[in-house]
Amino acid sequence: MQPSVILTLNYGGTGKALVTGAPIVFAFTRGGGLLTAVANTNDYGQANCVVARLDNTNEQSVIRASLLYRVKGFSFLFEGVNKDFVYMPPSRNAAILVLEKAGELVAEDPVILNAVYLSDGYSVSQVELAGKKYNIFKSVDQHHHAADPRR
Numbered sequence: 001m002q003p004s005v006i007l008t009l010n011y012g013g014t015g016k017a018l019v020t021g022a023p024i025v026f027a028f029t030r031g032g033g034l035l036t037a038v039a040n041t042n043d044y045g046q047a048n049c050v051v052a053r054l055d056n057t058n059e060q061s062v063i064r065a066s067l068l069y070r071v072k073g074f075s076f077l078f079e080g081v082n083k084d085f086v087y088m089p090p091s092r093n094a095a096i097l098v099l100e101k102a103g104e105l106v107a108e109d110p111v112i113l114n115a116v117y118l119s120d121g122y123s124v125s126q127v128e129l130a131g132k133k134y135n136i137f138k139s140v141d142q143h144h145h146a147a148d149p150r151r
Contacts, residue, residue: 003049003085005065007041018045023068025077029084031061038068054087061087 003026007019021040024047028035032055039047047065054061066082068075127136 001085002051003035003063003065003083005047005083007045007047007067018043020045022047023070024049025066025068027064027066029062029064031056031059031087033061035063058089060089063087 005024007022007024008016009019010016019041020043022045023038023040025038026035026049027037034052036048036050039049041047049063049065051063063085064082065085067078069078070076125138127134127138
């Protein structure tokens with residue numbers, strides 16, 4: 001997802017208008033990388049930033065879009081007229097659940113499963129290490145990226 005903003009001018013309760021040709025500055029306020037530093041708003045009031053690289057994808061990065069005002073050779077950033085875009089690193093958490101089995105007897109599911117019952121997993125695969133397949137299955141949770149041996 002690339003940062004993109006639309007600049008409008010509000011006329012109180014009577015409406016708003018798109019602002020074209022306004023310079024928008026994009027800068028890292030946390031983290032670093034390579035991006036388009038300045039872009040002018042187009043005919044639809046939109047300015048886009050291209051993020052070519054994040055220096056550290058394992059830490060949070062924040063890019064701020066600000067309106068730049070130029071007058072008589074001076075440049076000022078409007079205070080309070082900005083938008084932050086936050087890039088979060090992917091989650092690397094795993095949940096390991098122990099499944100209890102009481103032989104061939106009828107038994108209720110272990111209580112620990114209740115906490116993850118609503119967790120829908122996808123990309124289910126069997127764990128294989130050094131060519132040996134284990135009776136352990138993992139899946140990626142859509143919400144928490146946690147291993148889910150229920151599958």
